[in-house]
Amino acid sequence: MIRSTAAEMAAKLVAGEVTSVALTQAHLDRIASVDADVHAFLHVDTEGALAQAAAIDAKRAKGEKLSPLAGIPLALKDVMAQKGIPTTCGSKILEGWRPPYDSTVVANLKKNDIVILGKTNMDEFAMGSSTENSAYGPTHNPWDLTRIPGGSGGGSSAALAAFEAPLAIGTDTGGSIRQPAAVTGTVGVKPTYGGVSRFGLVAFSSSLDQAGPCARTVLDAALLHEAIAGHDPKDSTSINAPVPQVVAAAKSGDVKGMKIGVVKELNGDGYQAGVRARFEESLELLAKAGAEIVEVSAPNFEYALAAYYLIAPSECSSNLARFDAMRYGLRVGDIDGASAESVMNLTREVGFGKEVKRRIILGTYALSSGYYDAYYGSAQKVRTLITQDFTNAFTKADVLVSPTCPTTAFKIGEKANDPLAMYLNDIATIPVNMAGIGGMSLPSGLADEDGLPVGFQIMSPVMKDERMYSVGAALEAALLSKWGAPLLDKAPIMGGAK
Amino acid sequence: MSLTYDDVVAKYEPVLGLEVHVELNTNSKMFCGCSTIFGAEPNTQTCPVCLALPGALPTVNEKAIESTIKIGLALNCSIAPFSRFARKNYFYPDMPKNFQISQYDEPICVNGYVDVEIETDEGTKQFRVEVERVHMEEDTGKSLHVGGATGRIHGADYSLLDYNRAGIPLVEIVTKIVPGTGKYAPEVAKAYVSELRDILRGLGVSDVKMEQGSLRCDANVSLRLIGSDVLGTRSETKNVNSLRSVERAVRGEMIRHAELLNKGERVVQETRHFQEDTGLTRSGRSKEQAEDYRYFPEPDLVPVAPDAAWIEELRAGIPERPSLHRKRLQEAWNVPAKEMEAMINADVLGIVEATVALGADPTKARSWWLGEISRLANERETAIADLAITPTDVAAIVALVEKGELTDKLARQVVEGVIAGEGTPAEVVSKRGIKVVNDDGALMAAIEKVCAEQAETAEKVRSGHLPAAGALIGAVMKETKGQADAARVRELLLAHLGQA
Numbered sequence: 001m002i003r004s005t006a007a008e009m010a011a012k013l014v015a016g017e018v019t020s021v022a023l024t025q026a027h028l029d030r031i032a033s034v035d036a037d038v039h040a041f042l043h044v045d046t047e048g049a050l051a052q053a054a055a056i057d058a059k060r061a062k063g064e065k066l067s068p069l070a071g072i073p074l075a076l077k078d079v080m081a082q083k084g085i086p087t088t089c090g091s092k093i094l095e096g097w098r099p100p101y102d103s104t105v106v107a108n109l110k111k112n113d114i115v116i117l118g119k120t121n122m123d124e125f126a127m128g129s130s131t132e133n134s135a136y137g138p139t140h141n142p143w144d145l146t147r148i149p150g151g152s153g154g155g156s157s158a159a160l161a162a163f164e165a166p167l168a169i170g171t172d173t174g175g176s177i178r179q180p181a182a183v184t185g186t187v188g189v190k191p192t193y194g195g196v197s198r199f200g201l202v203a204f205s206s207s208l209d210q211a212g213p214c215a216r217t218v219l220d221a222a223l224l225h226e227a228i229a230g231h232d233p234k235d236s237t238s239i240n241a242p243v244p245q246v247v248a249a250a251k252s253g254d255v256k257g258m259k260i261g262v263v264k265e266l267n268g269d270g271y272q273a274g275v276r277a278r279f280e281e282s283l284e285l286l287a288k289a290g291a292e293i294v295e296v297s298a299p300n301f302e303y304a305l306a307a308y309y310l311i312a313p314s315e316c317s318s319n320l321a322r323f324d325a326m327r328y329g330l331r332v333g334d335i336d337g338a339s340a341e342s343v344m345n346l347t348r349e350v351g352f353g354k355e356v357k358r359r360i361i362l363g364t365y366a367l368s369s370g371y372y373d374a375y376y377g378s379a380q381k382v383r384t385l386i387t388q389d390f391t392n393a394f395t396k397a398d399v400l401v402s403p404t405c406p407t408t409a410f411k412i413g414e415k416a417n418d419p420l421a422m423y424l425n426d427i428a429t430i431p432v433n434m435a436g437i438g439g440m441s442l443p444s445g446l447a448d449e450d451g452l453p454v455g456f457q458i459m460s461p462v463m464k465d466e467r468m469y470s471v472g473a474a475l476e477a478a479l480l481s482k483w484g485a486p487l488l489d490k491a492p493i494m495g496g497a498k
Numbered sequence: 499m500s501l502t503y504d505d506v507v508a509k510y511e512p513v514l515g516l517e518v519h520v521e522l523n524t525n526s527k528m529f530c531g532c533s534t535i536f537g538a539e540p541n542t543q544t545c546p547v548c549l550a551l552p553g554a555l556p557t558v559n560e561k562a563i564e565s566t567i568k569i570g571l572a573l574n575c576s577i578a579p580f581s582r583f584a585r586k587n588y589f590y591p592d593m594p595k596n597f598q599i600s601q602y603d604e605p606i607c608v609n610g611y612v613d614v615e616i617e618t619d620e621g622t623k624q625f626r627v628e629v630e631r632v633h634m635e636e637d638t639g640k641s642l643h644v645g646g647a648t649g650r651i652h653g654a655d656y657s658l659l660d661y662n663r664a665g666i667p668l669v670e671i672v673t674k675i676v677p678g679t680g681k682y683a684p685e686v687a688k689a690y691v692s693e694l695r696d697i698l699r700g701l702g703v704s705d706v707k708m709e710q711g712s713l714r715c716d717a718n719v720s721l722r723l724i725g726s727d728v729l730g731t732r733s734e735t736k737n738v739n740s741l742r743s744v745e746r747a748v749r750g751e752m753i754r755h756a757e758l759l760n761k762g763e764r765v766v767q768e769t770r771h772f773q774e775d776t777g778l779t780r781s782g783r784s785k786e787q788a789e790d791y792r793y794f795p796e797p798d799l800v801p802v803a804p805d806a807a808w809i810e811e812l813r814a815g816i817p818e819r820p821s822l823h824r825k826r827l828q829e830a831w832n833v834p835a836k837e838m839e840a841m842i843n844a845d846v847l848g849i850v851e852a853t854v855a856l857g858a859d860p861t862k863a864r865s866w867w868l869g870e871i872s873r874l875a876n877e878r879e880t881a882i883a884d885l886a887i888t889p890t891d892v893a894a895i896v897a898l899v900e901k902g903e904l905t906d907k908l909a910r911q912v913v914e915g916v917i918a919g920e921g922t923p924a925e926v927v928s929k930r931g932i933k934v935v936n937d938d939g940a941l942m943a944a945i946e947k948v949c950a951e952q953a954e955t956a957e958k959v960r961s962g963h964l965p966a967a968g969a970l971i972g973a974v975m976k977e978t979k980g981q982a983d984a985a986r987v988r989e990l991l992l993a994h995l996g997q998a
Contacts, residue, residue: 081553094552101546103553200553206797236557236799315797318585321596322550326659340591340657367587367792376794 002026003488006072006166006220013060013071020053020060020071024115027073031117031164033495039139040149040159042078043086044118049073056113068247069223070113075165077156078119079126080211081200082106089202090122090134090152093351094329103200104232105169105211112227117165120155124353125320126176126204128152129425132416133355140412141184143452143491147409150180150425156214157184162494167224168214173204174308175405175429177212178441182404182455185443185487187221187472188214192463193436194239197232203319205312206237208433216488218442218472222250225465241463249466253473256290260471261397265301266428266457272407274447278454279403282444285478286471296396298389300382304431305423307382310366310375311434316356317363323351358419387435394461399471402428404441404455428457438465442472443487444479453487503749506721506756507681513729514676514683514748515718516627518694520669520704521637521711522565527665528636529556529599534667536710540660548665550594555798558583562634562667563606563802564812565703569669570607570632571813572697580803581606583634583796588789591657592639594664600635602793606802607632612697614689615821616682623682627690628674639664669704675729683719683752688745691715695741696820708739715744716769719751721759730755731765735779737772746777754779827851831860844872846882849889856893859900866892870913887916894923905983908932935982938990944977945970945991960995967991 001009001018012018028046035041056071076082079089081099083106088094102110109116123133131139131154139154141147142162149158156168157180170177172190181188189212196211203209213224229243262283267276287293325331325347326340333346352360366375393400405425415421432439437459444456456475460467480486527534530547546554570577584602610629615622640663645655671694679686695706695713706713720732733755735747755765770779817823824847828838831854841847846867853863867882871892875882895912898904904912904927915926927933935941948970949956958966967988974987992998 081551087552089552097552099546099551099553101551101554199555202552203798234557235555237797314794318587318597318792318794321587321589322552322594324589324591324596326591327549327594328551340651341589344589364792367794369790369792372792372794 002030002163002166004166005217006069006215006223007217009072009166010068010070010223020056020115021050023071024049024053024073024117027117027165030162030495034162035164037140037145037494038142038158038162038164039137040075040120040155040162040164041118042088042090042121042134042136042155045085045116048085049115049117052110052113053115056115059113067112067227069167069227071115072167073115073117073165074109074224075118075120075156075159075168076106076109076116077153077168077170078122079171079202080105080169081202082116082119085119087119087202088136089126090124090136091351091353091356092135092330093323093347097329099200101200104197104234105228106200108228108230109169114167114224114227120153120159120168122155123152123176124356125202125316126152126171126173126209127316127355127359129175129179129422130410130412130415131155131180132412133353135353138412141409142494143185143409146411147452148183148412150183150409152176153180153188153214157181157186157188160184160186160214160216161488161491166216167220169211169224169228170214171201171209171211172429172433172439173208173210173312174433175426177214178404178429178439178455178457179425181214181441182443182457183409183453185453185491186214186216187218187442188212188440189221189225189465189468190432190439191225191229191465192239192244192438193433194237195243195438195463195465196229197235197238199232199234203315205315206319207315208308208312210433216486218253218440218469218476219247219250221440222246222469239463244463244465246466246469249469250473253470253477255286255471255474258291258399258467258471259294259397260286260291261294261296261393261400263301263393263400263402264295264297265299266402270406270424270427271403272447272449274449275403275405275407275454277448278444278446279456282456282475282479283401285482286475289474289478291471291474294397296393296400298386298393298431300385300389301431303382304386304434305427307379307386308426308430308434309362309423310379311383313359313363314366314376314379315363317360317367320352320356320360323348355419383434386431390431390435390437390459390461398460399467400459401471402457402459404428404457408447408450408452408454432459437462438468440468440472442476444475445483445487446490501753501756501760503681503753506752509724510721510752510756510759511677511680511724511726512683512748512752513720513722513732514673514679514687515732516673516676516687516690517716517718518671518691519714519716520569520671520698520706521713522562522667522669523702523704523712524559524561524565524667526559526561528559528562528634528667529665532665536712538662540658540662543662544664548594549661550596556599558799558802559667563804565667565701566606566632566634566669567804567809567812568701568703568816569671569698570610571809571816572701572819573607573610573612573629573632573671575607575610575629575632577804577809578604578606578608579806580604580801582801583799584793585796587792590638592641592659592661592664594639594661598635598638599796599799601633605631605633612690612693614686614693616685616689618682618685625676625679625682625686625689627676627686630672630674632669632671635668635670637663637666637668684745684749687717687748688741691744692741693821700817700820700823708741711739714739717744717747717751719748719755720765721752721755730759731767733765733767733779734769735772736769736782739772739774743772743774747772747779750777750779831864833860833864837864840868844868844882846872849882852889853892853896856889858893858896862896862899863892866896866913870910871917874914874917885917886919887913891916891923898923898927902936902983903927903934904932905934907980908934933981935978936986938986941974941978941982941987941990942994944974944982945987945994948973948977949994956995959992959997962997964992964997967995967997
């Protein structure tokens with residue numbers, strides 16, 4: 001049962017072949033049996049999930065009209081505020097904090113009767129590409145437990161790959177949905193910036209952060225996308241326009257006559273051979289399905305990583321200033337006679353991890369007077385140039401494509417002490433965030449040299465998210481018929497459960 | 499030996515700069531829906547947004563933008579077609595986000611001016627104070643530092659925080675430097691803040707209560723030798739909580755600076771705190787090393803781009819400048835300047851104006867509001883505006899007196915009845931059965947009765963001792979329950995006793 005897609009589970013719920021309580025319990029059992037090895041979850045809300053499931057079953061029994069995903073369990077990235085449920089962002093500084101309010105994404109999930117199983121592990125405050133920066137220990141890749149599941153949303157993607165949940169929520173600031181999807185053989189979508197409300201998403205970098213759906217199929221991601229997206233008056237940067245018709249696009253999967261642009265700069269040197277091979281193969285399949293493959297150039301992408309590591313830390317240095325021990329979370333050194341300043345200092349010293357401190361320091365420096373123009377100012381100019389590159393490229397192609405990451409999953413610890421090597425993981429995903437457009441990663445097979453999953457990235461213009469779903473669905477269908485079974489069937493079977 | 503003020507201005511030219519913070523009177527905060535009512539229990543007017551809980555996001559209060567644009571227009575500013583919020587980053591426990599959302603290099607209003615007048619020995623003088631910018635920001639919470647000698651965070655035993663004020667919309671109005679005021683600098687500073695306060699009150703955008711902190715002034719002062727065009731080092735005096743203090747603070751700082759300069763010492767660039775009791779300032783935070791606030795555009799908010807048509811609509815609704823308006827009223831009503839000032843100080847000018855607009859005689863309207871109604875307000879320890887009596891009521895009462903349907907004395911009973919919530923003047927008159935007895939027959943009956951009862955007194959009057967009539971008139975008034983017109987009673991009584 002747990003290996004089905006969310007759409008299949010939904011059909012069984014509607015047909016009365018299974019209840020939401022049974023489905024939820026099956027996933028809770030799975031979590032109990034494998035999560036000691038995977039460590040995808042930081043908090044499992046057994047009682048809350050079962051109560052929610054029972055309420056949904058009762059509604060269904062009464063014949064109430066329910067949403068398409070009603071009764072399906074989901075794993076929530078721990079960066080999303082959920083009323084009464086611990087929300088740590090993978091940081092010690094928020095240990096024990098229970099939000100008094102729901103994020104808009106959580107409110108939308110509840111409105112759609114999606115069952116929230118618990119909170120998933122992540123790099124602290126979403127800063128990282130391996131989930132090793134979590135203050136609560138790393139998550140392990142279900143394909144190989146000695147490897148990273150990507151990051152920052154490694155917990156959400158690992159939960160999908162280990163069949164602990166059929167759906168998950170991630171957030172993507174520079175690739176934190178797409179890169180974990182790529183290295184775990186799952187699907188992850190970063191919608192257009194402003195497509196999904198950021199209210200209640202604990203901010204890392206406000207102008208880049210975007211929540212999105214994680215799933216095992218393109219259609220499941222589309223169903224979740226429509227459930228969480230839409231205008232929110234509580235988020236000024238939320239777009240006031242109809243949600244793109246992504247479910248219809250995922251169902252049709254029609255790419256005939258579409259122009260697919262291969263970004264010259266996001267390929268070649270630095271990309272693992274197996275990654276490139278799978279990418280080429282996917283392009284051939286799309287061409288066979290009726291798409292036209294063209295090459296496009298985005299000359300300013302080479303500055304994207306550098307600009308990102310000025311803008312994101314700058315914003316984070318300000319966003320994370322509120323963690324000061326005054327109103328919530330950890331408080332250290334509050335002894336008689338200690339000043340507020342010393343409590344703030346000690347709390348931040350103890351409460352933040354190394355990578356978070358590194359970025360706060362970087363950002364504080366970049367925003368300082370005398371450096372602002374050279375760093376933050378220049379980075380904003382690069383951002384504009386990257387956006388222009390996309391605008392130009394989209395005059396030549398309907399969507400753009402690239403490998404999601406240069407490599408497959410690396411070993412836990414391998415890059416932990418080399419921040420620059422770590423940052424390079426996101427070289428192909430970052431431009432999408434800089435321009436605020438949509439991006440998707442879906443599995444394109446296994447690399448020949450290591451047998452690990454490879455991701456294929458599709459990028460679509462602002463509020464044209466349906467295009468990446470059409471292309472994703474077409475490629476997924478072509479690959480499925482080539483493989484004869486879902487890619488995850490090749491992953492090690494853990495916990496003995498089928 | 500300390501300098502006199504005359505010594506200072508004989509040698510130095512003061513240069514002023516004024517920064518005024520105004521709390522807007524919007525119902526909700528700048529970036530969330532919390533109430534802004536003053537004086538609530540600490541931390542009861544808060545939410546995830548103004549407490550900066552993780553994940554919370556600000557949204558802009560449209561009303562605050564409207565009020566700020568109105569202020570800009572009233573101060574003759576240009577309204578920027580595109581302006582942005584910025585984050586001002588610094589750590590302080592009463593600032594929940596540890597950054598303040600403000601405006602930096604792209605404020606909403608720029609380049610305005612306010613003309614002020616002061617009365618001097620040399621006659622009325624006019625000065626133009628140029629306004630550099632008007633921008634929006636949010637207020638911080640309030641800290642109460644308990645224990646320690648200074649009442650400041652350093653040395654306190656502990657501190658209490660109230661976040662009710664955190665996020666209240668603030669508008670900052672910054673002048674350009676104001677040179678050329680010479681010895682009148684203190685008066686010009688006071689006149690500017692006073693004029694600004696009147697303008698803001700006229701716009702209805704703020705309570706402008708300096709004592710409650712809804713209007714706060716920072717006075718920047720520097721001196722230079724007369725004839726020099728090099729600016730001296732300035733000090734920035736905060737905590738100036740009344741118009742009088744503005745004047746005193748500027749004067750005090752001018753003397754302090756001059757004493758330092760005369761001794762060959764240098765003025766330290768710093769904030770200073772005004773002490774209401776001594777009229778002196780004490781040293782605050784040094785600004786020798788410019789603080790680095792790491793301003794950058796607020797990524798959680800979209801830029802403010804007000805529609806040009808909307809701005810014009812707001813411009814059309816800007817009222818006449820209060821000072822000009824007053825001049826006009828003073829002429830129309832023909833009242834002395836002193837009376838005008840009395841009305842302004844009692845905050846009744848607008849009410850009097852409204853009463854006059856409803857047809858009441860200006861002198862009568864003024865005397866009701868400044869006299870009996872003010873007295874009743876004092877008695878009840880409340881503001882005139884909070885009494886249950888309106889310009890419509892007062893105009894109606896004035897009309898009733900004019901028509902002879904009420905005497906002044908009866909009218910006072912009606913005013914009291916209206917304030918007591920007994921209804922409109924007409925309703926009070928009818929409910930209390932108040933009416934002038936001008937039926938001569940009824941009056942004569944009362945007169946005859948009184949004269950019979952007090953025959954001895956009546957005889958005195960009859961014999962020409964007129965002062966004795968007072969007692970009889972009083973008795974008749976009592977007999978008619980105060981509803982008679984005393985003048986008519988006197989007439990009839992004297993005729994009755996053969997003294998007409």
